[in-house]
Amino acid sequence: MPSLRDLRRRIKSVSGTQQITKAMEMVAAAKLRKAQSRVESSRPYASKMQSMLENLTKAASSFVHPLFEKREVKKVALVIISSDRGLCGSYNSNIYRAADEFLKKYEREKVVLVTIGKKGYVHYSKRPWEIRLQYLDLGGNLVLSQVKGITNDLVNLYLFGEVDEIYFLYTKFLSAMTHRVTLEKFLSIENEKEREEKRAYLDFIFEPNAEKIFSSLLPNYCTAKVQMALAESFASEHSSRMISMGAANKNAEEMIEHLTLVRNKLRQASITKEMLEITTSAEALR
Numbered sequence: 001m002p003s004l005r006d007l008r009r010r011i012k013s014v015s016g017t018q019q020i021t022k023a024m025e026m027v028a029a030a031k032l033r034k035a036q037s038r039v040e041s042s043r044p045y046a047s048k049m050q051s052m053l054e055n056l057t058k059a060a061s062s063f064v065h066p067l068f069e070k071r072e073v074k075k076v077a078l079v080i081i082s083s084d085r086g087l088c089g090s091y092n093s094n095i096y097r098a099a100d101e102f103l104k105k106y107e108r109e110k111v112v113l114v115t116i117g118k119k120g121y122v123h124y125s126k127r128p129w130e131i132r133l134q135y136l137d138l139g140g141n142l143v144l145s146q147v148k149g150i151t152n153d154l155v156n157l158y159l160f161g162e163v164d165e166i167y168f169l170y171t172k173f174l175s176a177m178t179h180r181v182t183l184e185k186f187l188s189i190e191n192e193k194e195r196e197e198k199r200a201y202l203d204f205i206f207e208p209n210a211e212k213i214f215s216s217l218l219p220n221y222c223t224a225k226v227q228m229a230l231a232e233s234f235a236s237e238h239s240s241r242m243i244s245m246g247a248a249n250k251n252a253e254e255m256i257e258h259l260t261l262v263r264n265k266l267r268q269a270s271i272t273k274e275m276l277e278i279t280t281s282a283e284a285l286r
Contacts, residue, residue: 018252082120
């Protein structure tokens with residue numbers, strides 16, 4: 001049975017932890033509002049860019065860009081987007097589980113990893129998979145210069161023939177309480193001309209020409225894809241951390257209530273014992 005001093009010390013310790021988790025929950029909630037706003041404002045742009053590219057690829061029947069090239073798949077790159085910090089519940093473990101399911105389909109020498117986030121890098125650096133590129137300490141902040149740097153590195157991996165396909169594995173933000181791990185192909189770009197879809201054909205006139213238009217459009221398209229994957233992941237990370245810290249705060253509150261009850265019972269028992277000793281002594285002196 002713990003002493004009153006031990007119980008007071010434990011209550012004080014749990015109270016200190018509760019203050020930290022409460023502060024972290026509030027910080028995560030503030031970051032989530034900003035990240036959610038960024039995701040919601042970026043989605044229309046990314047959707048329009050996707051739609052524009054699909055329409056133009058159907059119309060430009062004579063133009064072939066290297067990013068649309070279909071190759072024999074000899075090597076695949078998997079881009080894993082995790083967090084830089086912990087205390088975000090099952091956010092990272094869900095990503096690892098999906099990544100492991102993907103990696104089971106390939107032999108070790110046919111896959112390279114690109115890790116975005118310190119947790120993913122640490123996790124897979126201890127496993128027998130080649131990490132071709134790693135990006136650490138983004139801190140859940142979306143910086144355009146970093147997004148462009150990541151995009152250029154990934155596009156060069158594909159254009160220089162180091163890999164034949166690139167996939168993104170990230171957490172899609174659905175709501176503050178709901179996220180979904182998503183596997184999405186990045187390169188090569190799916191060519192709409194090869195899809196059997198019943199859509200109205202639009203006859204575009206390219207000015208100055210299709211090559212120059214695609215040379216300008218495709219870098220922006222690739223950057224938008226990377227930016228959206230990061231934005232969705234960061235919003236999901238902040239949401240997971242807010243939920244996790246909220247649960248930790250609730251658990252701390254319940255533990256304090258339990259320890260306080262035990263302390264009060266122990267103190268009451270101690271007082272009762274002292275009163276019995278006093279009464280017994282008084283009776284003995286009569």
